[in-house]
Amino acid sequence: MKTRFGLVFALIFTLILSACGKKEIENAVNWPIKDFSATTQQNKSMGLKDLKGKVWVSAFIFTSCADVCPPMTSNMVKLQKKLKEENLKDVELVSFSVDPTVDTPEVLTRYAKQFGADLDNWTFLTGYSQEFIEKFAMDSFKTIVKKPVEGNQVIHQTYLYLVDKKGNIKKTYSGYKNVPYEEIINDIKTLE
Template sequence: MMKVRFLVVILVISTLLMAACGKKEIENAVNWPIKNFTATTQENKPFGLKDLKGKIWISNFMFTSCPDVCPPMTSNMVKLQKMVKDEELKNVEFVSFSVDPKVDTPEVLTRYAMQFGVDFKNWNFLTGYSQEFIEEYGPKNFKTIVKKMSEGNVLHQPYFYLVDQDGNIKKTYKGDQEVPFDEIINDIKTLQ
């Protein structure tokens, strides 16, 4: 009887060790928790962290009158959205926070996104909060700079953020140039 118990214990331990060895982790992952937010989408609907619960999401910061990094970031996010669809990855959302919410009304965000061929089925452009809110929310949650400058320009960093199903940022990536698309797709797969 002791031999059987011993063999069962060894079998269970071996199975657990093999399962742990097979579990993939995101390389250089961070674990920054996202605090709740309240926003308005391009469809003028309320939106918050609760709407992303249980979903993987890719996020960025942008504004529609951006003269440099935002257009390529949006184009790259469209390419990433198409790759997610082509790979048949489910439960993946895209979220773009406007860093110029006074200018970027839902209508302005819709026109901007349509220029790039955005599929709104799983992508929300957010506004409806104050400038002060986004300038505080970005640094505290995404470890990024958001600062309105003179002449309508807003300083922000051109990153994409991968957020897990529990609302934790797992990784950041360049979003304007030399975007590591395959790495992002593989990291999404790892989270699934």
């Protein structure tokens, strides 16, 4: 009887230990990002290969946005500060412009500086066609980007996307209101 009890106890203890060691992202997705070719705010070429091996968080914004982009960018600045506080140095932030004809590298640089973005680990991307970013957003990020024929306001959603080292989107979060910073940081640590 004692041997049986000891065996059961050892089995339970082993299961508990193995569960503690296995960290997983809750409600994770696994959406592969298609390759892309873009231009950074520093007028340098960038593609998916340049982000391989890094964990990154991305968003879709544009500089003449009248409503959601300024708070989203401010929230990314807060996330960037929290990453530094947590000593997570190898995490990149990537903002894709959804209005590439307006958002030149120079315009994106001014925009980034206006918000106090640290460009050491935050890249703002442009240099592709409107058609490309609309298709890329839908195919890889499962999100809508649409520039109407009239007006200058591009339709897009306000999510932040966590991407793993292999270039797969693992999770989406609100990037506009009630940003779950702690959850994002914990999920990033899981992928590190």
